[in-house]
Amino acid sequence: MNDRGAFITIEGIDGAGKTTCMSMVAECIVAAGIGLVQTREPGGTPLGEDLRTLLLGHRDEGMFSDAELLLMFAARAEHLAVRILPALDVGDWVLCDRFTDSTYAYQGAGRGVSEARIAALESWVQGDLCPNLTLLMDLPVTLGLERAGKRSAPDRFEHDAQAFFERVREGYLRIAREQPQRVRVVNAARPLDEVRAEITHLIDDFIEIRRHGAA
Ligand code: T5A
Numbered sequence: 001m002n003d004r005g006a007f008i009t010i011e012g013i014d015g016a017g018k019t020t021c022m023s024m025v026a027e028c029i030v031a032a033g034i035g036l037v038q039t040r041e042p043g044g045t046p047l048g049e050d051l052r053t054l055l056l057g058h059r060d061e062g063m064f065s066d067a068e069l070l071l072m073f074a075a076r077a078e079h080l081a082v083r084i085l086p087a088l089d090v091g092d093w094v095l096c097d098r099f100t101d102s103t104y105a106y107q108g109a110g111r112g113v114s115e116a117r118i119a120a121l122e123s124w125v126q127g128d129l130c131p132n133l134t135l136l137m138d139l140p141v142t143l144g145l146e147r148a149g150k151r152s153a154p155d156r157f158e159h160d161a162q163a164f165f166e167r168v169r170e171g172y173l174r175i176a177r178e179q180p181q182r183v184r185v186v187n188a189a190r191p192l193d194e195v196r197a198e199i200t201h202l203i204d205d206f207i208e209i210r211r212h213g214a215a
Contacts, residue, residue, distance in 0.1 A: 007096070008094070035091065039079070042098075055071055073125050135186055138172070
């Protein structure tokens with residue numbers, strides 16, 4: 001087993017089933033006897049959760065895209081320093097609901113912030129840290145929004161137009177095409193038992209690869 005922990009992220013449009021997927025992934029990792037920290041973005045620390053409240057606030061009527069981008073990375077900087085890097089350094093694995101791929105998909109593809117600007121912040125805040133594995137929960141936008149709407153009142157992002165989420169979805173799929181070794185696309189439109197079977201298979205394989213020192 002590698003000494004440093006593995007960093008796994010879960011991504012997808014709103015309502016794609018990331019929270020549901022988190023528990024499936026966690027079960028596999030814990031069953032393998034590996035220490036696990038579960039967290040989310042924006043959030044994961046007291047400061048990050050305060051920033052999350054600001055970002056998702058119902059009464060917020062919009063935000064300058066650069067302000068939104070900087071708040072995301074402010075939360076991420078704190079998250080990395082306080083929670084993610086210390087856990088990885090002691091060999092625990094970190095499972096995170098959203099990370100920087102969300103920024104490329106939502107702020108980049110969705111809102112039109114330049115990739116160069118996001119990449120500059122990514123480099124500054126993360127250095128060369130990148131997830132070892134990302135599960136992209138993919139499904140049609142209408143189904144994701146239908147599922148998201150069922151659970152809770154829509155947050156600020158979920159008020160946005162369908163076209164916005166179509167761009168976000170395509171942004172994610174582009175990342176997956178560009179980084180196929182890291183990003184595994186899971187068809188999240190299927191019934192839960194089928195999704196669970198695929199996720200269990202992917203994570204068990206990943207654990208085996210890490211144990212043999214190849215990832
Ligand atoms: N954001 C975030 C950015 O813009 N930039 C960034 O850099 C970052 C980090 C909040 C927002 O922040 C934005 C993106 C987001 O808009 P969030 O709270 O993680 O992030 O956003 P949501 O996607 O809205 O998270 P949710 O928890 O609301 O949705 P999930 O986790 O994707 O979906 P989940 O698992 O709760 O499932 C939704 C419903 O569908 C059912 C579940 O039981 C649940 O009821 N379900 C299924 N039903 C049938 N079949 C299946 N296969 C199912 N899978 C799930």
